[in-house]
Amino acid sequence: MRQPVSILDGNTFVVCDRRGDIEPSFDFPTGLFSFDTRFLSTWLLTLDGERLHALSIDDSQSYRTRYFLVPGEPTHYLDAKASVIRRRAIGGSLGEELTVLNHSEREMRFNLRLEMGSDFADLFEIKHKRRKVGRTTATVAENELRLTYRREAFHRETVITSTTPAEVDPGGMTWTILVGPHAEWSTRLHVSALIYGARGEDFRATTPLSGSRSPAAILAEQQELVDSAPKLGCDCEPLATAYRQSLTDLAALRYESITLRVRLLAAGLPWFMTIFGRDSILTSLQVLPFLPELIPPTIMMLAGLQGHRLDDFRDEEPGKILHELRYGETAGFEEQPHSPYYGSADSTPLFLILLDEYERWTGDADLVRKLEFPARAALAWIDSYGDLLGTGYLWYRTRNPDTGLQNQCWKDSWDAISYSDGRLPDFPRATCELQGYAYDAKLRGARMARQFWNDPAYAERLEREAAALKERFNRDFWIPEREYFALALDPEGRHVDALSSNIGHLLWSGIVDESRAERIARLLLDPLLFSGWGVRTLAADQGRYNPVGYHVGTVWPFDNAFIAWGLARYGFREEAGRICESMLSASRYFNGRLPEAFAGYDRHLTEYPVQYPTACSPQAWSAGTPLLLLRVMLGLEPQGEHLIIDPAVPEGMGRVELLDIPGRWGLVDALGRSRTPHDPRHDR
Template identity: 85%
Template sequence: MRERVSILDGNTFLVSDRQGDIEPSFDFPTGLFSFDTRFLSTWLLTLNGERLHALSIDDAQSYRTRYFLVPGEPTHYLDAKVSVIRSRSIGGSFAEELTVLNHSGQEVEFTLRVDMGADFADLFEIKHQRQKKGRTTPTVGENELRLSYHREAFHRAVVITTTAPADIDESGMTFRIRVGPHGEWTTRLQVATVIYGARGEDIRATLPLGGHRTASNIHAEQNELIDRAPKLGCDCQPLAGAYRRSLNDIAALRYESIALGVRLLAAGLPWFMTLFGRDSIFTSLQVLPFLPALIPPTALMLAGLQGSRLDDFRDEEPGKILHELRYGETAGFEEQPHSPYYGSADSTPLFVILLDEYERWTGDATLIRQLEFAARSALDWIDRYGDLLGTGYVWYSTRNPETGLQNQCWKDSWDSVSYSDGRLPGFPRATCETQGYAYDAKLRGARLARKFWNDPAYADRLEREAAALKERFNRDFWIPEKEYYALALDAEGRHVDALSSNIGHLLWSGIVDESRAGLVAQHLLGPRLFSGWGVRTLADDQGRYNPVGYHVGTVWPFDNSIIAWGLWKYGFREEASQICEGILSASRFFDGRLPEAFAGYERNLTDYPVEYPTACSPQAWSAGTPLLLLRVMLGLEPQGEHLIIDPAVPEGMGRVELLDIPGRWGRVDALGRSRGPHDHAH
């Protein structure tokens, strides 16, 4: 598999191959992207007409990379008479410094060429291989190449400048250079992206945090955020590495919203560098014990964009929390409904869950009172619009059959909800975990109503509804002969009976009857679902099982973090520890950065986790996974003004110490130690 290398600064990111090159491609998309538009689709370096190869890459920091390159095939490296260092950084704009080093004793002439191009493709056009409808105009100036794109009022441009003289044409720059014996030559290429507003201004210039930042700005801002997080001391190297990498990635994945001018968590690179309702909420729940200040901007943004009308195109309904927000051309011209799009059945109850969990952890009653209307509207949506069939469950069926999402649960690919024999049910569908979220949202909403909104009657009503939902759910979703909960109900109320990881989310929500929790835990850790690295999205004996299928057999770290939390809540500490151990062991093979998903192969079959081919990396809720696993292992749970600490550290992990955990209690320390003999190389 070709390897991508990326640098990012929130709104702007660059994805290249291992040499630092960008070429237009649909099967291996690379480029310079900002606000859902690709501003560079070609950025190809040659020396004397020859492609270069990487000796090594320094990509330790998220916003800058250095490539050490030589011409020729890998077998010719040893006698290279010339090398090139390619140093790049990103901070709103993109800069690349090219240094040619002559290792011979004679003066040498070189022709260095950078092919440059911009297709201004919208991310959806890349994913779905659509043709552009606007016009691109190149303009050659002194030491400058400008590429402009127009489609009616939609106007984007990229301006590329050089500090060294060059022959500039409409598709790149050529440098004819002489380098003395053992000498070097350098130029700096600056790439500015321009997003024009209605009055012809670059809209990012009006943002409170500014459109363009230096590497030192970014470094200082990320470090300031990371320094606020608790300090981890532990014997387990994979845990230490994953924790450090997670904090770095979470800091890097924040982007500045055009709408509010605040920093929000983007969902993942390269496809999801924007606000997602579900992803942002789950990531917020994961990072809450570590960086609680990240939550209010996300909660306020989701509330501000909450659905207010019926709009079939956007799957919008009053009270509904958005699924995805996009800024690109296809959203602007309503070829995609993402401005914003509301096609998720679970982000709305999850929003209420997040508000309650946030208050329980921080004691920030002001935000809860400020968002009372949004929370009540979300709770109202569950029964008024979520219950499509009037059966007391949350169902989904897109209002927009042209471009709407078919599956509107977290497993939102087309084939993720199936019967055990592989058949697909019709619509609407009611997935099991969404009912769990609705149950939890009602209980948490009741607490908020009683404590902060001065409405005990509403609280009583929500508690009665939650109790009735739990009873109804345990009657209708349980499959007695299989001893697990159905993945979903179909439109006729029949069991969609595939065995899936969704049942772990039921434990997290608390909707599982105590008498059945043990059976659910057995299934989750049994050989059909548990690969040894983690719980598969679908059991390996189901009709649609595929160990490298997106939601039908892969292992998702985020999914496992929620399952571990659920097992812990029901007292299955050993089972939760098994998942923590598996996922953290897997993180070793990804240099501490857990991918979006990896293959569901048996651990003893491959000896290492096999990455899913198009997984996002970094991805926010994968970056949040080690943090939530730490919470589970240390048994951290807010109770009133105190933090309960009840550790159950997996065997062999040794000492785990988390210092300065922030919350309504100020800052406290937590220490846990595994019972078995610890192994530093675990």
């Protein structure tokens, strides 16, 4: 399939082909979606029985598109007597204006047809190619088609109306129109996606969840968020473009939770338009220095849904922070455990890291005090349920072998954790970066206990445990003959010895002994890991390496941003700058929007970053990547009531100026310059 076109407003979005059409497919999630349900699976336009061809597409804004179409297949000798303009906007509901233009000198009769249909597929049904269980009916009224899906108490509807008279049938609408010479005809369609209740059992007691916002209202909201961010001035055009695009995408990815009615950041389009523990926390860490007001709703949502019982189906344990929350049919009928699902071992320590970092930037001590109980519960989970083997390490193994995630670290695909020769270890597994997160979480927990919870004894205990973990980790995970940290330990405590990007997260957490940091920094920039466009997820000489494998050789922008942060933490500013430069150079080939991942081919081989076929775009932690890179380049670090600014701008990037950085200090400005003047090659 050619590159799809997407528009979105919060949790409602459309994915279609380059003509604006939607066709039934389980190969890729095209359609109109809202809260994990596909409300349109067919939306196919013909003129006099012919499919249309796009001459041009305007998709410069996230919430609306325009398609300039002509009938028939493309040809060098195209001389269309008519054309069609589709204007589409989304704002909780979908609006589409169809305009038929007659380019001839005589009146023309046209038969315009729009095929319409909905399979009401759950996203998990699309992913796993499953068919529906419930019943779909179509109801025809004057200029209206109502498609209804019911399965017991689960009730969803798609309602489509036309502003001009149409012949309506269960499969769509037809307009037989007369258009004068050099004249035009148009109609406006409105599509409502109706959700009767957050859960099927209570739909009769609630009103349908549906909304409609004008493009002007969406633009105003997005612009308000963009305008509230610090102002960037720089000589490097790719950096400026990526920064603007990141802020725009983050604004577009905000959605209103169906449960708590707060504004949250969705993880990414099309598969992850919901809150994810890990993704939401890491994105929040990236965004914090720029848009701190976005962070409290995420922290409160995660704390409010913190695990409180043992539930094998959902991988839930007391104190554990969720992995993923879904609203669709498969979650409602417990065919999937995502209501919510707790299958991640890293979201719990990351929650503690975010809570502390948020206070360090904003001075919001009230939030830390309010969340003392959830924070203590998260710290207790690390030492109890998280330490499956009682070794003092953080391990994972799903409680649900049928539908639970096997790998519960950020590389959560089935083959992501392997030995150097490609073999897969048994469970439980203790990946290296989890230990770094746990170490950092304990230190941050100690700071919060001492400063805000009035519990110095607990703080001292956490500090002792963190010091012991660091010593133990540097002993047990280090592979002396290879001089790097193992990707993981297997159940027998043996090294899972693959060389991977995970070691960069160890620098970010601070768990690496100073004596070993330089070796790790060198490896991260070695050609086996560093493609020239970024650090690969797996080194090129490893058994499972595949430059287009999801977690076994691709380059992930967010991963690289945190690696750069870790390098800078240990003083390797030049190495961090190389990663910043590579990411920004790659962003040029994606029009400033870094995707979820791209292929791990060497830069000298391809001369441009190769797209990964099913990468999410936009994706929240990829959108946050340029922001964290800016923090790294400018050396921004909160210290008490002040912001430390220690710039190290990569060679040839010139001036980087960030104005009105918010925090507990008010608003401050940061300026950095590379030692060499701006090199225009950065802009090509």
